[in-house]
Amino acid sequence: MSIAIPAPISSRRIPVLPKRGRISWFEIVLLAISLGLVVSGIAPSLQDVILLSFLFAGLALAWNIAGGYAGLISFGHSAFFGVGAYTSTILLLRYDISPWIGIWVGALIAAVFGSVLALICARLRGPFFILSTLAFAEVVRIGALNWSSLTGGPEGLSIPPMASLAGMVFASKATYAALMLGYLVFVYGITKGLEASRFGYYLFAIRDNDDAASAAGVNPLFGRTAAMALSAALTGVGGSLFAQYFLYLDPTYVISPELSFQFALLPAVGGLGTAIGPVLGSFLITPLSELLRSHLGNAAAGLHLVIYSFGLIVVMLYFPAGLAGALNKLTRWKPFS
Amino acid sequence: MSTLIQLVLSGILIGSVYALMSIGLTLIFGVLRIVNFAHGEFLMIAMYGAWAFSNLFGLNPYMAATAIVPAMFLFGAVVYWLVISPALDKPHLVVVFATMALSIFLQNAALMAMTADLRDIPPIFNRSITIGSIFLKVELLLGFLITILCTVGLQWMIKKTYLGKAIRATVQDGEAAMLMGIPVPRIFLITFAGGSALVGLAACVMVPLFSVFPSVGLNFVLIAFVIVVLGGMGSIEGALLGGICVGVMQSLSGYYIAPAFGQMFFFVLFLLVMIFRPNGLLGQKGAAMIGMNE
Numbered sequence: 118m119s120i121a122i123p124a125p126i127s128s129r130r131i132p133v134l135p136k137r138g139r140i141s142w143f144e145i146v147l148l149a150i151s152l153g154l155v156v157s158g159i160a161p162s163l164q165d166v167i168l169l170s171f172l173f174a175g176l177a178l179a180w181n182i183a184g185g186y187a188g189l190i191s192f193g194h195s196a197f198f199g200v201g202a203y204t205s206t207i208l209l210l211r212y213d214i215s216p217w218i219g220i221w222v223g224a225l226i227a228a229v230f231g232s233v234l235a236l237i238c239a240r241l242r243g244p245f246f247i248l249s250t251l252a253f254a255e256v257v258r259i260g261a262l263n264w265s266s267l268t269g270g271p272e273g274l275s276i277p278p279m280a281s282l283a284g285m286v287f288a289s290k291a292t293y294a295a296l297m298l299g300y301l302v303f304v305y306g307i308t309k310g311l312e313a314s315r316f317g318y319y320l321f322a323i324r325d326n327d328d329a330a331s332a333a334g335v336n337p338l339f340g341r342t343a344a345m346a347l348s349a350a351l352t353g354v355g356g357s358l359f360a361q362y363f364l365y366l367d368p369t370y371v372i373s374p375e376l377s378f379q380f381a382l383l384p385a386v387g388g389l390g391t392a393i394g395p396v397l398g399s400f401l402i403t404p405l406s407e408l409l410r411s412h413l414g415n416a417a418a419g420l421h422l423v424i425y426s427f428g429l430i431v432v433m434l435y436f437p438a439g440l441a442g443a444l445n446k447l448t449r450w451k452p453f454s
Numbered sequence: 455m456s457t458l459i460q461l462v463l464s465g466i467l468i469g470s471v472y473a474l475m476s477i478g479l480t481l482i483f484g485v486l487r488i489v490n491f492a493h494g495e496f497l498m499i500a501m502y503g504a505w506a507f508s509n510l511f512g513l514n515p516y517m518a519a520t521a522i523v524p525a526m527f528l529f530g531a532v533v534y535w536l537v538i539s540p541a542l543d544k545p546h547l548v549v550v551f552a553t554m555a556l557s558i559f560l561q562n563a564a565l566m567a568m569t570a571d572l573r574d575i576p577p578i579f580n581r582s583i584t585i586g587s588i589f590l591k592v593e594l595l596l597g598f599l600i601t602i603l604c605t606v607g608l609q610w611m612i613k614k615t616y617l618g619k620a621i622r623a624t625v626q627d628g629e630a631a632m633l634m635g636i637p638v639p640r641i642f643l644i645t646f647a648g649g650s651a652l653v654g655l656a657a658c659v660m661v662p663l664f665s666v667f668p669s670v671g672l673n674f675v676l677i678a679f680v681i682v683v684l685g686g687m688g689s690i691e692g693a694l695l696g697g698i699c700v701g702v703m704q705s706l707s708g709y710y711i712a713p714a715f716g717q718m719f720f721f722v723l724f725l726l727v728m729i730f731r732p733n734g735l736l737g738q739k740g741a742a743m744i745g746m747n748e
């Protein structure tokens with residue numbers, strides 16, 4: 118009589134996990150094109166669009182760490198964006214601290230805000246979570262609007278437009294474009310590192326099955342809080358860069374539901390929970406919405422957003438896995454993992 | 455003392471109007487298990503409709519409700535057919551993003567058609583009702599009455615009629631309801647359209663009280679979310695209770711604290727409810743833990 122002895126676990130074929138954290142040829146080509154766009158210095162009208170695409174790609178990636186990898190769908194990320202922007206600007210205007218340092222202080226404070234939000238919403242799922250993030254951002258927004266002595270209230274804050282390296286104010290848009298591309302590459306690198314790391318796998322486990330993850334020894338509360346803090350910190354950095362580029366903080370824009378929705382929509386269109394998705398989303402949608410705005414903005418207020426949102430509805434209904442998912446279906450070698 | 459009574463009473467009245475606007479949202483959430491982020495824009499469209507009736511035909515908005523409510527029912531049905539129904543069998547985020555995109559779409563379509571100007575209708579009743587030293591706006595009293603009638607009527611409909619029973623069966627177990635021969639997709643359609651019709655009614659009550667502009671929905675939808683969560687998502691009497699709480703709080707904090715911080719106050723309240731009583735005052739147990747639609 119023989120008993121079938123199962124093979125020891127180590128020698129069994131483990132089902133191959135998707136190769137996460139690897140750099141594909143597609144990413145290298147995309148980076149080369151982006152660098153080319155920055156260095157060659159095309160028409161100034163396009164420079165604006167290009168650098169905004171970089172910035173929003175970075176911001177979408179930062180959102181994606183919470184929304185795509187940890188499953189924390191937040192519609193309150195503009196709060197972190199605003200916190201970052203206000204911190205570096207206030208430090209510069211009041212204490213004459215260079216934004217190169219202020220950015221990181223802003224990121225730290227944004228991370229604290231992110232942790233607070235994650236802890237508040239620890240028990241909430243689905244629509245409850247989404248609505249709480251929305252309410253959290255509203256609290257921050259109304260607070261910023263009314264704390265005039267610190268934030269300048271409804272008038273906002275202006276950074277004096279004097280070009281200097283220490284003040285992170287540049288005369289040429291190409292320099293800004295390089296700065297934004299640097300930010301994008303930085304956030305992309307962190308995302309890729311996260312995908313391959315143990316912490317990244319914790320997040321996937323928490324996102325896909327909370328109970329199973331905690332049974333396997335992963336602490337969901339810690340994972341969620343850390344992911345939200347990281348995502349918030351990176352969003353805060355983006356906020357500071359935004360302030361340094363526009364040199365003006367408009368409190369009705371930097372912390373607004375509209376901006377929060379945009380952070381969430383770009384990865385949703387590009388492909389949630391992938392590294393390349395948010396970048397594709399931003400590279401497609403940011404120029405589209407900017408060009409539509411500049412071409413149609415004068416003809417009829419709102420027309421560009423009508424077209425834009427109509428496109429979004431179609432994409433969401435027919436390509437729920439986003440652009441990355443749709444492109445993966447078309448090609449055999451799945452470059453957009 | 456009379457100031458306090460005045461504040462509480464007008465808070466209750468305005469809160470009931472807020473509740474009327476939230477009932478559609480909570481109904482749709484309770485049955486379809488989705489949050490309609492375009493709810494505020496439905497309200498905005500219906501308010502423009504009521505404004506147009508008053509402006510073009512000189513009809514008072516309460517009369518216009520006879521046309522607006524069926525029109526919003528149809529509108530809701532069309533939206534359900536075009537956007538909601540195709541999204542229902544996809545990952546639950548698709549509904550969130552699709553309704554959010556719909557909200558941007560409607561808001562900007564309104565901006566194109568109507569420009570950003572504030573629209574008002576001339577006052578209908580030029581005087582308030584006075585009881586002692588307390589003044590109550592007639593429009594608000596009418597709104598309160600309509601809300602109470604609506605809540606009672608809906609409760610009766612859900613408890614007693616065949617349609618109400620079918621809706622309750624669908625809420626309890628969609629698959630079992632389907633096996634019992636209840637056409638669940640049609641129940642969804644009726645609920646969504648019915649919720650939109652209720653928003654139409656709310657808009658007719660609100661037009662004499664508030665100006666209309668393309669982004670008016672955003673202000674109110676946030677209040678509606680607060681009310682719906684406070685009352686427990688899916689609970690109609692909860693929405694009434696939540697609405698009155700929010701109304702009273704808004705009127706008290708607007709008077710005793712600065713109005714702007716008063717606004718912040720109810721978002722803070724919302725977060726506190728989420729931390730300590732995430733199922734709302736009258737909601738189902740465990741609703742917040744499972745997220746209801748996963």
